[in-house]
Amino acid sequence: xxxxxxNPLVIKIGGSVGTDLAAVAADLAILASTGRPLIVVHGTxxxxxxxxxxxxxxVRHITSPSGxxxxxxxPEMLDLYVAAAAGQMNKRLVSLLQAQGVNAVGLxxxxxxxxxxxxxxxxxxxxxxxQRVIRDDFTGKLQAANGDLLRLxxxxxxxxxxxxxxxxxxxxxxxxxxxxxxxLVAATIGAEMLIILSNVPxxxxxxxxxxxxxxxxxxxxxxxxxAIAAGRMKKKxxxxxxxxxxxxxxxxxxxxxxxxxxxxxxxxxGTVIGDQTLITDH
Amino acid sequence: xxxxxxNPLVIKIGGSVGTDLAAVAADLAILASTGRPLIVVHGTxxxxxxxxxxxxxxVRHITSPSGxxxxxxxPEMLDLYVAAAAGQMNKRLVSLLQAQGVNAVGLxxxxxxxxxxxxxxxxxxxxxxxQRVIRDDFTGKLQAANGDLLRLxxxxxxxxxxxxxxxxxxxxxxxxxxxxxxxLVAATIGAEMLIILSNVPxxxxxxxxxxxxxxxxxxxxxxxxxAIAAGRMKKKxxxxxxxxxxxxxxxxxxxxxxxxxxxxxxxxxGTVIGDQTLITDH
Numbered sequence: 327x328x329x330x331x332x333n334p335l336v337i338k339i340g341g342s343v344g345t346d347l348a349a350v351a352a353d354l355a356i357l358a359s360t361g362r363p364l365i366v367v368h369g370t371x372x373x374x375x376x377x378x379x380x381x382x383x384x385v386r387h388i389t390s391p392s393g394x395x396x397x398x399x400x401p402e403m404l405d406l407y408v409a410a411a412a413g414q415m416n417k418r419l420v421s422l423l424q425a426q427g428v429n430a431v432g433l434x435x436x437x438x439x440x441x442x443x444x445x446x447x448x449x450x451x452x453x454x455x456x457q458r459v460i461r462d463d464f465t466g467k468l469q470a471a472n473g474d475l476l477r478l479x480x481x482x483x484x485x486x487x488x489x490x491x492x493x494x495x496x497x498x499x500x501x502x503x504x505x506x507x508x509x510l511v512a513a514t515i516g517a518e519m520l521i522i523l524s525n526v527p528x529x530x531x532x533x534x535x536x537x538x539x540x541x542x543x544x545x546x547x548x549x550x551x552x553a554i555a556a557g558r559m560k561k562k563x564x565x566x567x568x569x570x571x572x573x574x575x576x577x578x579x580x581x582x583x584x585x586x587x588x589x590x591x592x593x594x595x596g597t598v599i600g601d602q603t604l605i606t607d608h
Numbered sequence: 609x610x611x612x613x614x615n616p617l618v619i620k621i622g623g624s625v626g627t628d629l630a631a632v633a634a635d636l637a638i639l640a641s642t643g644r645p646l647i648v649v650h651g652t653x654x655x656x657x658x659x660x661x662x663x664x665x666x667v668r669h670i671t672s673p674s675g676x677x678x679x680x681x682x683p684e685m686l687d688l689y690v691a692a693a694a695g696q697m698n699k700r701l702v703s704l705l706q707a708q709g710v711n712a713v714g715l716x717x718x719x720x721x722x723x724x725x726x727x728x729x730x731x732x733x734x735x736x737x738x739q740r741v742i743r744d745d746f747t748g749k750l751q752a753a754n755g756d757l758l759r760l761x762x763x764x765x766x767x768x769x770x771x772x773x774x775x776x777x778x779x780x781x782x783x784x785x786x787x788x789x790x791x792l793v794a795a796t797i798g799a800e801m802l803i804i805l806s807n808v809p810x811x812x813x814x815x816x817x818x819x820x821x822x823x824x825x826x827x828x829x830x831x832x833x834x835a836i837a838a839g840r841m842k843k844k845x846x847x848x849x850x851x852x853x854x855x856x857x858x859x860x861x862x863x864x865x866x867x868x869x870x871x872x873x874x875x876x877x878g879t880v881i882g883d884q885t886l887i888t889d890h
Binding site: 380382408409410412417420421422424425431432433478479482484493497498 | 662692693694695698707712714720773775
């Protein structure tokens, strides 16, 4: 079967400290060698934090009234975030994949209008128990993805590697959540599966007890899963729900820290959200 | 005439302080609106210097025995150079072009093996009159460009914007000269013209006297031009020669600092190297 006739798989690689990118790249190459078209979306947090630390720029966070925590991306941080996301992290992954024989092409959401977002011009934040409104945050709410550009590259044998930056309505770069960007890409491209790798084994019923891993969540139990999810996992479950709503059959939340994280995820490790039958086909 | 049937124009935009990128982007948009397919290659020097200054990393240079000066790109500098080139500078240009309605796609030489180079593992340098060999410099000598990827994007209506990074033989990122990268791209894609914009009006017979601009250099006078060129201009004349050898008919060295730098270059301002008749056709 040639590459373009198979349904693409979307893989999100976390940007936190602890992920062995070289090991993930080697595992991606095994999957790519089966002819399966792949799209990779990556995070940036550790690279952006390191670049900011080197530049003496403090990393600040915004806590929303509902308890979500996100990076405070003012213009100074945005400039470093773009450098870390589209520069360092994206090219590190492209380089590692190329070294494994995968013909990766790195893109950000700005390129070819790949990811369009709307900037949140007034963000409510809670600080020391009081609410205030932040107006210089360059974070975006994702609106649409350019599936044509991704198909153009996939059909020509390239593997798109996407940095978590979107283009705002004034063509400005915006920081967007990598998990939700991956969900939007998977839904737009008609992927049957999205795998989200991070530094936990999956959704834990009793965080951080890793023996409390929930192996399967049917689509109609997503609300309960959202209630269980803690911290960063909240956004991953949200992203999983967005992917399923967009027509993706299966989302797997899996551990990036093991030797062959994708092979393990496809063998049933991690938390499988949605349709369980598909993962046995790979 | 549709875009794909016209011969592409390659434009190099300098990375030095003083170039008004927004003005250049607006002028590129005028040219793109005529249906002419464009490929943009950019420099990075000011962005890399600023990022290094912020991070407290000293910017060092290597002077070759023949007097050429280049950036000393050790691993620490390389990491910042990648961030500045593929991150900050590339996405700034993509964003400015998108704001003008040009559907720009940013790439580095790593992406899709766009620019392949060979790392100079032992570089002879002159310091205080003495020669030494530098072994941790990640600068590359360009070998080949991937014209298929550029044609794929051009034919789909995208404008490639290329950061001056190439991929070495171990898939590692390498710093490469932007002017010579632009020349290689122009030759590979079969461009009839290459325009190199920088912060001088063109080749000056008596640098820095701008009234001594040389308006035209026939291809067979390139050796004399090389003898006249001073400083950074030496590499631009070298790049022009490489482009002509590769089948490009005309190279224009022109001033980036004026209001419509490309319109002025196409109207005959700057130094025209090679065939003069083509510039009246635009």
